[in-house]
Every structure is written in C-alpha cells, then in structure tokens.
Amino acid sequence: MSDTVIKVENISKQYRLGDVGTGALAHDVNKWWHKVRGKENPYLKIGEINDRATKADSDYVWALKNINFEVKQGEVLGIIGRNGAGKSTLLKILSKTTTPTTGSIKLKGRIASLLEVGTGFHPELSGRENIFLNGAILGMTKQEIKSKFDEIVDFAGVERYIDTPVKRYSSGMYVRLAFGVAAHLEPEILIVDEVLAVGDAEFQKKALGKMKDVSEKGGRTVLFVSHNMGAISTLCDRGLLLINGNVNCNDNIESVVKQYLNTGLNSNADFKNTNNNLNESIYSIKISNESENSTFNFAKPIKIFFSIKHLSKIKGTTIGIAIKDRWQQKIFTDTFVIPEYNLNKLESKIEVIIPSKILLTGLYFVDAAIFLQNQQPFEYLTEVCSFEIEDLESELSTYSNSNIGSFYLKCDWNVK
Amino acid sequence: MNLVENKMEKIITDEHWDEIIEPRSKLFDLRLKEVWRYRDLLILFVKRDFAAQYKQTILGPLWHLIQPVFTTIVFLFVFKSIAGIQTDGINATLFFMSGITIWNYFSACLTGTSNTFVANAGIFGKVYFPRLVIPLSTVLSNIIKFVIQFFVLFLVMVWIGFKEQYFYFGATWLLIPLLVVMMAGMGLGLGIIISSLTTKYRDFTVLIGFAVQLLMYLTPIAYPLSILKGKSYAWLLQYNPLTPIVEAFRYALLGKGSFEPLHLLYSAIFILTTLFFGAVIFNKVERSFMDTV
Structure with missing residues (x-):
C-alpha cells in the first residue's frame, strides 16, 4: 500500500480573458452547438501559455497545463512561482473551489484550505460566534469545535475580546483568531496560502511552528504557497516550481528554491x-x-x-x-x-x-x-x-x- | 516475474481514494449526503443571518411586524376602498394580510436564494462546502421571519374575531405547515435556477426584481380567484402553481374561500420538478462558477 495522499494527473485549467459580455454568449452557443453534434469543445484547442507580460493573441489562456505530481503522507510541499504562475489556480482546484478543465486529482482524507484566513468571518458577530461559524465553514462539526474551543482562544491570545464583534479587532488579532481556527482543524491535508503576511513576528513564529507540528507530529500533509523563501526553506521538505502554468522543477526544497531564485536571474538583466x-x-x-x-x-x-x-x-x-x-x-x-x-x-x-x-x-x-x-x-x-x-x-x-x-x-x- | 508485476498493478488500481476531482461530475449526482454532513453549518448560517441583520438597529426583529401591517393598510385602501374588490366573504383585513404573509415568505425565499452565487462569491472562492447550504439557510432563516409575521396575523385574527364574534380554529390548520414547505420549495427551486443563471449573465438579477412584483399580481393576493370567473384571462392565474397554495392557505387559516385538493397536487408536482431541475443545474454550476462570476 503506497502512502501517496495526493495524486495530480494531467491537470490543466483554461481561463477566458477579458470581459463576459455578448461575445461570451456567442462562444457559449458555439460550444453548445459543437457539443450537440458530438464534437470537441473548439476553444480547448486554442489558448497559449500564461505569460502575463506579453500581449495575448487569443481570448483563452492556459493557467495550468498538464500538471503532474504526487505528495506522500506527512510531506510538506512548498509551491513556488512568480505572480501568475498558476499557484493559486492549482490550490483552488485542490480545494474544490473550481474545477480543472482536464485531468484529475485523487485525494485521500479530508482536505482543508487556508486560502486567506478568516473566510466567512462576519464582522458583526463576536469572536466566539465566528469561531463556530468559521470552523463549520471549514468542515468541522459543532462538537469538534466545542472540544477545541479553549485551545483556539488560547492559541490566538484573544481571550479578553472573545465576546466583542470581530469588526472591533485589530487586523493582527483577526488573523490570529482565524489562523487559530484553521490550525486546529486537523484535516489530513492542509493547504496554506500566504497567511503569514500579517501578524507580528511572535505570531508568525507561532504559526510556522504550528504548521511544522501538524506535519511532524500529526503526520499530516501540508501544501504551502508563499513568496517568502525563508519560510518555505525552513518548513518544506519538497518543492514544486511553477513557471507559466507548467511544472518546472519538482525536487527537494533546496534545489527548487535555488532554481526559483535563478529563474529571476537574467544573464544580462x-x-x-x-x-x-x-x-x-x-x-x-x-x-x-x-x-x-x-x-x-x-x-x-x-x-x-x-x-x-x-x-x-x-x-x-x-x-x-x-x-x-x-x-x-x-x-x-x-x-x-x-x-x-x-x-x-x-x-x-x-x-x-x-x-x-x-x-x-x-x-x-x-x-x-x-x-x-x-x-x-x-x-x-x-x-x-x-x-x-x-x-x-x-x-x-x-x-x-x-x-x-x-x-x-x-x-x-x-x-x- | 510477470505474475508479480500483475499483482503490483492490481494493488495500485485497487487503491482507495477518498475523493477524485475531475472536470465533470455525473449530472444527477447531487451530493445530498454531503449537505447533511454540513448541517451544523446550515444552522450557524441561519443564526448568523438572523443575528447580523439586526445588529445596530433599534427596532430589531420588530421590523418584520411593521412591513406586513403597512402593506395591508395600503391594500385595504387601494383594493378595497378604491377598487371595491369583494373578498369572498372573508374579512378584508384578514384576506389581504394572510395573502401578504404567505407571499412575503415566498418572495423572500426567491430573492434571497436567487443571488446565492453572486453575493457569496468571496467565501465560495476560498473554501469548499456544499453550496446548497447557503440557499437552504436562506429558506430556513426566512421561516423565522414568517413565524413572526404569522404571529402578528394571528393577533389580528383574534382581535377581529372578538369584534365580529367569529373565530375559526379547525383541523385545516394542520395543512399550514405543508403549505409553508411548498412555498419554501417553490422559492428555493426557482431561486437556485436563477442564481445559477446569474453567475454568468447578470441580466437575471435585474429581471428578478420586478418579476417578483409582477408575479404577485398574477397570484390571488390582492383579490380572490373567484372574481375572475368567466373571464378569458382567468387561465393565467389558474396555471400559476402559486395560486392553489395561496388559496389553500386562506382556506386552511380562515375556514372560508375556495380550495381544490387537485390544484394543490398540480402545484406539488410543479414544485418537485422545479426543485429537481434546480438542484441539477445548481450542482453543475457550483463546481466552476468561480471562473465566470
């Protein structure tokens, strides 16, 4: 029995550029007409690699193209790439907020994502109410949240404010609370995307430590996206470098980080x-x-x-x-x-x-x-x-x- | 050697995956089990809707009382005093108010669910949970509003009952919960269809605003169905699946008026069909709407 928990096979994602207007309707009709006649979607054939700096020739673009990789249980995989390389798209597909255009992903266990913490926090509700709401959105049951409630409040360090609406929180407190909920989620696979941008140094350390804990002691798998090479290097075992929607490098973290830093190095700059x-x-x-x-x-x-x-x-x-x-x-x-x-x-x-x-x-x-x-x-x-x-x-x-x-x-x- | 390889292959293909993410799902795979698993979230959304709506208002839930009362007063003035509409021998105040109460519930469900995707794009884009939880929570939180309005209606009934020395309370009241569920189903079914269409084309958002208003005049809210007898356009109301529900609601509540069980069955079939197709379309749209919303 292999211990692969994520298996990504030939994932591609196509996006349409520009505005959705009457042109989109014409394309929809055309797509439907091809489908009715049993033909292939005509817009899947076109589309270019996603280099945001160059001008596009067609309205379609491949944000991801034929991505393949596997992640083993307990591994911390760092996903690296410049803005627009397809990192977020990949995470969105993994966290099921959107579907791939082609390919499939096979998963073992519950997956939870921290694509920006505080998702679903309602500003008018108190910290206590938001812990329950946010926990439930992330897939916990009421019982699970109840049993972890004290731990979360303690981790976030906001006990004094727990019955105050979160709109009165400082942005740092807000993130602490949100990350606290997410960190106590205990899914088998955790997706983390740039959560450490806010929060003071002490909290960043705490959050990184928690993530390390989750993977080492909990034996859980973490996918971590960040532009912070320092955090990536200390946390991850393996790295995946995306360039223009393609996997450029999939290796141990040191060589991937090095490769990433070198891609920015234009020989004549x-x-x-x-x-x-x-x-x-x-x-x-x-x-x-x-x-x-x-x-x-x-x-x-x-x-x-x-x-x-x-x-x-x-x-x-x-x-x-x-x-x-x-x-x-x-x-x-x-x-x-x-x-x-x-x-x-x-x-x-x-x-x-x-x-x-x-x-x-x-x-x-x-x-x-x-x-x-x-x-x-x-x-x-x-x-x-x-x-x-x-x-x-x-x-x-x-x-x-x-x-x-x-x-x-x-x-x-x-x-x- | 060959045997070993074969065996290995078997193990690999037999591997158990908890979840497979693919471009297309089966059309009729509605994942209702998953919705059930997220029932705690459903309840929390209902609580949130209710609590958040009245933060920093002085009157709070009292606003629910004011709206039907004033609408009834306006209807009494326009349809009774000016237009002189006869109300099937039912007290005009009760006639209008009962219609308004059940209609409000339907219209709140419909308009509430119809912007599911657009209003929640922010949260949908970041985390996955069964999207159906949101329209269901809208329907449920509107029940609270309905119960409050129903309570006002009840008070008015008691008050008028004392004045006219007539008070109806019978077994037909048992029908009311069923009718409310039907209204919820109708609002939900139409709402999720519209919400699925609005993700790409916002035209439907504009449409729904006045369509609900117009639909009210095609439903016997401000007048009884009986006054259309013999009119050539009566079919417009008769085919409206909301008509039997409203009529049955008045009949069940007040013990007067007309009510045909067969028409109600027609409504029920219509609702089930709408709900089914709504769920299928919603299910298809929810998976990739983030790309087009």
Whole structure:
C-alpha cells in the first residue's frame, strides 16, 4: 500500500480573458452547438501559455497545463512561482473551489484550505460566534469545535475580546483568531496560502511552528504557497516550481528554491516594457558588467542603466530603486529626481552606481519605480532584475559560508 | 516475474481514494449526503443571518411586524376602498394580510436564494462546502421571519374575531405547515435556477426584481380567484402553481374561500420538478462558477 495522499494527473485549467459580455454568449452557443453534434469543445484547442507580460493573441489562456505530481503522507510541499504562475489556480482546484478543465486529482482524507484566513468571518458577530461559524465553514462539526474551543482562544491570545464583534479587532488579532481556527482543524491535508503576511513576528513564529507540528507530529500533509523563501526553506521538505502554468522543477526544497531564485536571474538583466499606456515608463533596465554576466565582484561597483520614456514631462518626476536580498527583504532604497532639461527629451538614459564593498556575497533583486513624490507611482516594477555578488579576495570572503548578512559597513575599531 | 508485476498493478488500481476531482461530475449526482454532513453549518448560517441583520438597529426583529401591517393598510385602501374588490366573504383585513404573509415568505425565499452565487462569491472562492447550504439557510432563516409575521396575523385574527364574534380554529390548520414547505420549495427551486443563471449573465438579477412584483399580481393576493370567473384571462392565474397554495392557505387559516385538493397536487408536482431541475443545474454550476462570476 503506497502512502501517496495526493495524486495530480494531467491537470490543466483554461481561463477566458477579458470581459463576459455578448461575445461570451456567442462562444457559449458555439460550444453548445459543437457539443450537440458530438464534437470537441473548439476553444480547448486554442489558448497559449500564461505569460502575463506579453500581449495575448487569443481570448483563452492556459493557467495550468498538464500538471503532474504526487505528495506522500506527512510531506510538506512548498509551491513556488512568480505572480501568475498558476499557484493559486492549482490550490483552488485542490480545494474544490473550481474545477480543472482536464485531468484529475485523487485525494485521500479530508482536505482543508487556508486560502486567506478568516473566510466567512462576519464582522458583526463576536469572536466566539465566528469561531463556530468559521470552523463549520471549514468542515468541522459543532462538537469538534466545542472540544477545541479553549485551545483556539488560547492559541490566538484573544481571550479578553472573545465576546466583542470581530469588526472591533485589530487586523493582527483577526488573523490570529482565524489562523487559530484553521490550525486546529486537523484535516489530513492542509493547504496554506500566504497567511503569514500579517501578524507580528511572535505570531508568525507561532504559526510556522504550528504548521511544522501538524506535519511532524500529526503526520499530516501540508501544501504551502508563499513568496517568502525563508519560510518555505525552513518548513518544506519538497518543492514544486511553477513557471507559466507548467511544472518546472519538482525536487527537494533546496534545489527548487535555488532554481526559483535563478529563474529571476537574467544573464544580462535586461527588461523591456511593452506597456505603452503609461505616462512615464521605464522601458529598459540593464545591469552592466564587463564580463556580460550578472555576477559582480564585491570590490567593484554595480552599474544599472535605465531608459525612461517621458510623455507627461511633469517637473519633479523621480526614479527610484530598491535593492532586496534573497529573501526579498528590502535592504535599501535610493531615489533621483530627473533633471528638468531631461524631461523635455523623449527619452532619458540614467545610470545609477551602487558603490563597491556594500553588498555582500549573495543574490539580490532590484525593484524600480518612476513616480512623483507622495503620489501613486507611474510605474512600480517588482524584482525586475537580479544580480549576484561574489567575493573572492576581501577579508570577509573567509566568512562566506556563514551568514554574515547582506550589507557591509566598515566600522572603526579602537583598542583602549 | 510477470505474475508479480500483475499483482503490483492490481494493488495500485485497487487503491482507495477518498475523493477524485475531475472536470465533470455525473449530472444527477447531487451530493445530498454531503449537505447533511454540513448541517451544523446550515444552522450557524441561519443564526448568523438572523443575528447580523439586526445588529445596530433599534427596532430589531420588530421590523418584520411593521412591513406586513403597512402593506395591508395600503391594500385595504387601494383594493378595497378604491377598487371595491369583494373578498369572498372573508374579512378584508384578514384576506389581504394572510395573502401578504404567505407571499412575503415566498418572495423572500426567491430573492434571497436567487443571488446565492453572486453575493457569496468571496467565501465560495476560498473554501469548499456544499453550496446548497447557503440557499437552504436562506429558506430556513426566512421561516423565522414568517413565524413572526404569522404571529402578528394571528393577533389580528383574534382581535377581529372578538369584534365580529367569529373565530375559526379547525383541523385545516394542520395543512399550514405543508403549505409553508411548498412555498419554501417553490422559492428555493426557482431561486437556485436563477442564481445559477446569474453567475454568468447578470441580466437575471435585474429581471428578478420586478418579476417578483409582477408575479404577485398574477397570484390571488390582492383579490380572490373567484372574481375572475368567466373571464378569458382567468387561465393565467389558474396555471400559476402559486395560486392553489395561496388559496389553500386562506382556506386552511380562515375556514372560508375556495380550495381544490387537485390544484394543490398540480402545484406539488410543479414544485418537485422545479426543485429537481434546480438542484441539477445548481450542482453543475457550483463546481466552476468561480471562473465566470
């Protein structure tokens, strides 16, 4: 008897882009007409891979295409991918909130999902009432909830507020309570999607610990989706990397995380914007390096070039970059007000130099934005490109196997 | 060797899976057992609907009393005083009020269930439970409202009974629960069909608003069926499956008026058919409505 609890076979999911209007009715009629004559759905043949950045040729897109994988009992599987890679779609199919277009999933045991906690919380009801309601929505019976009630309240740490309507709760308390209910659910398979974004550090630790408990002691299976590579690495045994709706990599977690981080690493770190609707837009970012790859020496400065298209020519237009470490935590940000005489040109070329001996060995991402101060940015690009720093000769290079952080600041040391 | 392989294969194919998620389900697999398993949730939804509706209102459930009373007063003015409609020898106040009470229940069930998918898209998109729980909870929480309104009707009956020295209380009262269940079935059946259609095409949301209003005038709420005798358009009301229920409700409650068991049977068959088809369509839509809603 094998201990596989989830078996995903050839799962694909097609979505229709754009608006549902009279065109949709025409398609429905056409689909129905094909069905009546016993023919295949004509729209299943078309559809492209789901790359959100490129313009679509047809109205149909495959959010997932031929996904196959298995999960064994007690395993914690991390599902990784960029925005729009199909992670949420996969979880939605697993949690039965939508159906696949083709393929099948076989499951053993009860499955419960935490696709955003607090589902079904009613703001007017008290914490106590919401625990029961939320528990029941997640599939518990009244008896089960009753027996766990004290534990949940204790876990969430909201005893004082338990008879207050949850609309008076702080957002952190709200999440604590919601996660508390879900964590005490005891399904055989638990799906967790980005629940740890809110909540303070103490609670995040508690939540991660609870998840680890659930899988190790409870022998239960957890599917975990997050962009937080730190949490993924510590929690999961195995990883599944999705790129544009396809499984790119399905291996132990270290190699999958590495693969994921590397997919962001464009060798020449070049980005081309195709969106022409913006007033001001960055249409190219290039990180330059003599050796034409994106690995920089610790002792050398990093040059990043921006090409910016000016259309609105508003005085005070500012460009900014943020450097993030491999866990996608921002390390620092800097901005630059584009000079007025440059705004009159159609295009500006701007160079930013990150001084040498600042960023330590590791992988870095670049966020870029073009904006007016205190206003919605014209454009904000998240992790558009990335680069790697290596250190072979400095005095710090001997520490490269231990965690010495990512930011280097030379301090003064005096013997007194 | 071959034998071992065969055996292995057998074990693999024999493997037991608790659940298989596939693109299509069987058309008539309604999963009612699952709904039963979620009965605690059903009750909690009813409680939630009731509790949440009156938070931060001063009158609370008293609002349920005010609506039928005022509607009855308006009907008395328009249909009795102005139009001069005869009410089958039943006291006009009771005639209108009984009609309004049972109609309110039907219309609340229908409008409540008809936006099941659209109103609950947020929660449906995140967690799975049998979707049928929501329309069922709507029907059940409206029963509470009906009971309150029925109680007001009862008080008015007692009051008028004292005034006219006539009070009816008989075995026909036993019919009332059945009629209420029929109304619930009708509202639920039509409601889930409409809710299934609204997921993709919102046109039906607009339609339902005034369709319920118009339907009321095709049902003997503001006038008795008997005044249409001999009229060429009387069939419109006779084929309306709601007509026998309303008439039977008045007959059961007040002991006066007309009532034909055979017509009621017609309504019952109509309701069962609607419910069945409603459940099938609902079942088909609930699985993938998140993509189109």
